Each structure stands twice: as structure tokens, then as C-alpha cells.
Amino acid sequence: MRLKKKLKQSRRDFQGLYECEHCGHEVTDQGLRSYDDAYFHLYVIPSFPCPACGKKADPNTPKTAPDVPAHIVI
Numbered sequence: 001m002r003l004k005k006k007l008k009q010s011r012r013d014f015q016g017l018y019e020c021e022h023c024g025h026e027v028t029d030q031g032l033r034s035y036d037d038a039y040f041h042l043y044v045i046p047s048f049p050c051p052a053c054g055k056k057a058d059p060n061t062p063k064t065a066p067d068v069p070a071h072i073v074i
């Protein structure tokens with residue numbers, strides 16, 4: 001999956017709208033379960049299997065990045 005957009009954000013916790021790059025299926029996380037740091041964007045999001053087709057992101061899928069740089073404490 002890849003992050004399509006953020007629906008809500010509180011500090012680094014956010015609710016994301018995710019889209020499958022294979023079949024276009026969209027899924028919203030339930031509540032603020034996504035975390036806006038580099039690890040989440042680089043490793044966690046691409047490892048989400050699509051609920052519709054079961055595929056994960058290709059290794060060459062462009063990655064998103066956190067809005068808040070890692071050294072900023074919020």
C-alpha cells in the first residue's frame with residue numbers, strides 16, 4: 001500500500017488513507033494508528049498487504065515522507 005493522504009493528525013499519530021498500487025483499492029486506518037516518522041513511511045507502509053488483492057508495495061514504489069523532520073520534538 002502507499003499513503004494517499006492523511007485524514008487527521010495529532011502530533012505524529014495520524015489516520016491515513018491508503019491506496020493499493022496494484023489494484024487501486026483504498027483503505028482507511030481505523031483511528032490514529034499510523035505514525036509519522038521515517039521508519040513508518042519507509043518500512044511499515046510498504047509492508048501493508050492490500051485487503052483486496054493481498055499484494056504489498058513493489059520495492060521501487062516511491063516512498064512518502066513524514067511532514068515533521070525527525071529532530072523536531074512535538
Ligand SMILES: [Zn+2]
Binds near residue numbers: 022024052053055
Ligand atoms: Zn490491491
